[in-house]
Amino acid sequence: MERITEKPSRYRHLEKMNVRELLENMNREDQEVPAAVARAIPQIEALVNAVVPKMQRGGRLFYIGAGTSGRLGVLDASECPPTFGVSEDLVIGLIAGGDRAIRHAIEAAEDSLTQAWVDLQAYEIDEDDAVIGIAASGTTPYVISGLQACRARGIVTGCVTCNPETPLAANADFPIEVVVGPEFVTGSTRLKAGTAQKLVLNMISTSIMIRLGRVLDNKMVDMKLSNVKLVDRGAKMLVQNLSLPYDEARDLLLKHGSVRKAMEAFSLEHNLSPGL
Structure with missing residues (x-):
């Protein structure tokens, strides 16, 4: 060789x-x-x-x-x-x-x-x-x-x-x-x-x-919220896609632990189709 x-x-x-x-x-x-x-x-x-x-x-x-x-x-x-x-x-x-x-x-x-x-x-x-x-x-x-x-x-x-x-x-x-x-x-x-x-x-x-479905659109919706930067990034995804105020989006994110789970919970509660 x-x-x-x-x-x-x-x-x-x-x-x-x-x-x-x-x-x-x-x-x-x-x-x-x-x-x-x-x-x-x-x-x-x-x-x-x-x-x-x-x-x-x-x-x-x-x-x-x-x-x-x-x-x-x-x-x-x-x-x-x-x-x-x-x-x-x-x-x-x-x-x-x-x-x-x-x-x-x-x-x-x-x-x-x-x-x-x-x-x-x-x-x-x-x-x-x-x-x-x-x-x-x-x-x-x-x-x-x-x-x-x-x-x-x-x-x-x-x-x-x-x-x-x-x-x-x-x-x-x-x-x-x-x-x-x-x-x-x-x-x-x-x-x-x-x-x-x-x-x-x-x-x-x-x-x-x-x-394997670990990305939605072009977003890391399953990323671990391991620091302030990533929590902020996730909250902004929810603001953009769910039309929520930032503080409400951040609270929802921290409650459910990931962007995906927060979106699914919000969509279920409001009878919406989840997605970005």
Whole structure:
């Protein structure tokens, strides 16, 4: 396989560049990322279409990865409950080396050929669930072995990688290959590859949640009211859609705990059709 993520940077002698040159050159490289993601949309679509029915029937989505890739999976999973009001065990991010690896490098954790399946088994994973392996290189043993174990047990698998024709893609039912080219700093896949992976994970989780009915119109009606800003946002949704005074809308929101529940309660009380 061709390890494009390991190819030399197109730029030489970075240490001789001034700050403006560094920023402009990194930005120039970053502009290639959205185009690479766009080319992968058919692959992303296929994966989402495979995962949605699983989750509609009560299945869960798992991300597995190591290093930067693992952290991005944990990040995306952790943002689903507050954004969409789902339970914390619906989208689960696992990183090689465990939660400590989110902040600290765990030596050789990504090289294990058995630990990913051990980590997944802790959640009693089965064929109702789906697993997405994330690895910029497409060669991370922790991730590949995890997908192999899942496929052997009939669990749907996908992957996100930034190299073509990788062992990871070969072991995924629905591979996503976002080839962004060499990094500005040679081999530093926290840059373009990491950005590409973040964009793809955003697309996967957001489109899944929309298909699961967790968004009405373009609003996060199930978001958790975890701070003043979000309470204010929710109250303003109710003001706009129910024609209520702000204070009354805020009280209704806090009473019922979410925009959706507040709208349903108001509509029931006033014999209206709920919706935005």
